[in-house]
Amino acid sequence: xxxxxxxxxxxxAGVVILFLLGLHMLIMHVGGITHLFVPYGGxxxxxxxxxxxxxxxxxxxxxxxxxxxxxxxxxxxxxxxLFELTLKPAAEKAxxxxxxxxxxxxxxxxxxxxxxxHAIAIAGARG
Amino acid sequence: xxxxxxxxxxLGIWGWLGGGRWGIERYAYIxxxxxxxxxxxxxxxxxxxxxxxAWGIYPWVEGGFFHRPIFKFAEFLVFAAFAYHAFNGIRxxxxxxxxxxxxxxxxxxxxxxxxxxQRPLLISMMILAAILLAAGGYEFLGLxx
Amino acid sequence: xxxxxxxVRQINFHIARYNPETDRAPYVKTYTIPVREGMTxxxxxHYIKDNLDASLAWRYSCRxxxxxxxxxxxxxxxxxxxxxxxxxxxxxxxxxxxxxxFDIIRDLVPDLLTMFDKHRSLKPYIxxxxxxxxxxxxxxxxxSPKELEAYLQFTYCIKCGCCMAACPTLATDARYLxxxxxxxxxxxxxxxxxxxxxxxxQLSGSAHGAFRCHYAGECSRACxxxxxxxxxxxxxxxxxxxxxxxxxxRKKPCQKLHGPGQGKPLPNIPAxxxxxx
Numbered sequence: 179x180x181x182x183x184x185x186x187x188x189x190x191a192g193v194v195i196l197f198l199l200g201l202h203m204l205i206m207h208v209g210g211i212t213h214l215f216v217p218y219g220g221x222x223x224x225x226x227x228x229x230x231x232x233x234x235x236x237x238x239x240x241x242x243x244x245x246x247x248x249x250x251x252x253x254x255x256x257x258x259x260l261f262e263l264t265l266k267p268a269a270e271k272a273x274x275x276x277x278x279x280x281x282x283x284x285x286x287x288x289x290x291x292x293x294x295x296h297a298i299a300i301a302g303a304r305g
Numbered sequence: 306x307x308x309x310x311x312x313x314x315x316l317g318i319w320g321w322l323g324g325g326r327w328g329i330e331r332y333a334y335i336x337x338x339x340x341x342x343x344x345x346x347x348x349x350x351x352x353x354x355x356x357x358x359a360w361g362i363y364p365w366v367e368g369g370f371f372h373r374p375i376f377k378f379a380e381f382l383v384f385a386a387f388a389y390h391a392f393n394g395i396r397x398x399x400x401x402x403x404x405x406x407x408x409x410x411x412x413x414x415x416x417x418x419x420x421x422x423q424r425p426l427l428i429s430m431m432i433l434a435a436i437l438l439a440a441g442g443y444e445f446l447g448l449x450x
Numbered sequence: 451x452x453x454x455x456x457x458v459r460q461i462n463f464h465i466a467r468y469n470p471e472t473d474r475a476p477y478v479k480t481y482t483i484p485v486r487e488g489m490t491x492x493x494x495x496h497y498i499k500d501n502l503d504a505s506l507a508w509r510y511s512c513r514x515x516x517x518x519x520x521x522x523x524x525x526x527x528x529x530x531x532x533x534x535x536x537x538x539x540x541x542x543x544x545x546x547x548x549x550x551x552f553d554i555i556r557d558l559v560p561d562l563l564t565m566f567d568k569h570r571s572l573k574p575y576i577x578x579x580x581x582x583x584x585x586x587x588x589x590x591x592x593x594s595p596k597e598l599e600a601y602l603q604f605t606y607c608i609k610c611g612c613c614m615a616a617c618p619t620l621a622t623d624a625r626y627l628x629x630x631x632x633x634x635x636x637x638x639x640x641x642x643x644x645x646x647x648x649x650x651x652q653l654s655g656s657a658h659g660a661f662r663c664h665y666a667g668e669c670s671r672a673c674x675x676x677x678x679x680x681x682x683x684x685x686x687x688x689x690x691x692x693x694x695x696x697x698x699x700r701k702k703p704c705q706k707l708h709g710p711g712q713g714k715p716l717p718n719i720p721a722x723x724x725x726x727x
Contacts, residue, residue, distance in 0.1 A: 179651070179652075179655055179693075179694060181655055181656055181657050181659065181661055182651075182655040182661070182690045182691065182693075182694040183694055185661045185687075185691075186691050186694055186695070189398055189401070189402070189691075192394050192398060193398060196391055196394070196395065199387060199391070200391070203384060203387060203441075207380070207381075207384045207441050207444060207445075208440050208441060208444050209444070210443075210444045211440060211443070211444060221366075221367070223365050223366060224366055224367070225363050225366050228358065228363065228366075232358070245352070248348060249348075249352075252341070252344070252345040252348055252349075253345075255341050255342075255345065256342070256345055258661075258662070259338065259342070261623070261657060261658075261662070262619055262622050262623040262626070262662060263622055263623065264622060264623050264624045264625060270657065284349065284352050284353075287352065287353070287356050288352050288355075288356055290356075290359065291355070291356035291357075291358065291359040294359040295358050295359050298359075298361075310470035310471075311470065311553035311554060311555060311561055312468055312470070312475065312476060312553060312554040313553055314476075314548060314549075314550050314551065314552055314553060314554045314560070315550065315551050315620075315621060315622070315624065316550045316551060316621035316622075317621060317622055318621075318622060326526055326527070327666075327668060327671075328666075328667055328668060328671050330665060330666055330667035330668075331618065331666040331667065331668050333666075334618065334664050334665065334666040335618075337664070338664075397664075397665060400665050400684055401665060401684055401687050401688075402684070402687065402688050402691065403684045403685045403687065403688035403689075404688075406680070406681045406684045406685070407681065408599075408600075409599060409600055409601060409602065409603040409604065409640075409678075409681065409682075409685075410599075410603055411599070411602055411603065412603055412606055412675065412676025412677065412678070413676075414676065416673075416676030416678075418667075418670040418671070418673075418676070418678040418680070418681065419667070419670060419678055419680055419681035419684070420667045420670055420671065420680070
């Protein structure tokens with residue numbers, strides 16, 4: 179039943195990413211049409227616009243959530259593709275463990291960066 | 306009984322690709338895998354690159370390393386991959402949870418399968434993906450101001 | 451063969467030959483045979499064996515699409531040789547090869563034992579707690595036509611292996627259970643007489659079970675009996691998720707009626723006429 183659990187969360191993660199990545203794309207890649215969250219005008223990815231969003235708690239929290247959900251969805255997908263190559267059970271266990279470690283590591287890095295940048299952005303806004 | 310020699314006849318990775326005579330759903334599955342892998346590769350690099358802003362490094366703004374046409378094009382490809390993967394993913398979530406496949410019926414020749422039932426869903430998802438892709442392309446070509 | 455069809459066409463059969471005692475790998479041998487309208491690929495193979503090459507080996511039995519023995523790849527599609535008219539799929543050339551994703555024993559004969567082992571591992575029989583009743587039945591189990599409809603389609607499977615040959619996952623993953631065993635598992639899960647779903651879930655919800663299906667749909671396209679294993683697997687996945695989330699209703703398997711002819715009839719059914727014999 180463990181695989182059923184992993185797969186169910188993979189599907190749920192996909193639905194969550196649909197909304198979060200959809201919003202991210204609407205801001206970043208269709209920003210010329212939507213003009214969402216770009217108070218400083220110009221490119222959505224400019225330093226001033228980035229700092230504006232990083233200073234908002236909503237964005238910091240959703241970035242962290244988005245990161246976790248996307249890492250789970252992506253790494254489970256890659257694990258599925260690798261498992262379909264007829265590996266030994268020991269190799270399958272090793273892959274699961276390595277992906278867990280890589281996923282947690284990248285989640286840690288991204289969360290730390292989001293929190294630090296949030297603090298920098300707020301300090302910049304105040305000072 | 307003596308062991309009879311057998312020949313391994315598995316298609317291998319070619320069984321995922323090649324053909325040209327398969328149904329559209331099989332090609333949709335192949336493309337879903339390719340776009341998923343492409344997006345994942347980009348995403349893992351993206352985490353590392355965007356984390357650099359914690360050190361005040363912004364390589365993607367004007368004047369930075371990633372602010373070049375080749376990277377902009379690569380980003381558009383990632384956007385295209387997302388557009389396809391997302392809409393095909395919606396279809397797969399519905400189908401793989403048994404919602405868009407129809408009920409078991411008595412098979413009467415010529416057989417109508419679940420593939421016929423979910424075909425309109427596939428077509429509509431592809432149309433939506435094309436619309437999103439067009440919006441992204443419009444922006445990428447710098448036509449949106 | 452009766453001389454009913456007048457037109458005779460010469461068709462080249464490119465057949466994959468393999469003798470494990472003399473060959474290291476399969477090779478293609480071409481036979482040209484006269485084909486009349488109405489001849490199936492099985493008829494063509496018989497012609498070759500009778501007139502051109504008696505060493506050609508393949509499986510067949512019923513020659514009418516019910517036994518599932520003659521599954522093979524015809525012009526790149528896995529299907530039954532007895533069910534396929536030559537002139538429907540070929541004008542000059544026909545490629546015949548054994549079903550892929552199975553080991554080849556000889557010529558066009560695949561080793562289907564792996565498929566049968568996977569099928570057996572999913573317990574394709576009625577499982578109930580009251581084993582005494584199963585082994586020594588004292589009455590009928592009640593099942594309405596609507597309950598039958600929920601799994602009837604999946605009972606039409608003839609175990610030909612065409613779906614297994616068509617599946618892209620089986621092309622690389624030898625441990626994947628495959629469309630036929632999973633559809634068979636769903637056939638029993640949906641049967642109201644059965645109570646073995648949670649037992650079968652252990653294997654169908656495992657790492658190489660139903661979740662390695664990604665709905666490429668090739669199995670349903672290849673199936674010569676309209677069983678639609680792709681549909682069965684998606685319904686199976688839904689049931690696995692509902693069972694994991696503890697959202698599925700705990701249903702008892704259908705109960706036994708008192709005995710043949712002793713069930714209570716519905717109120718609007720008229721009584722049977724008096725016996726005359």
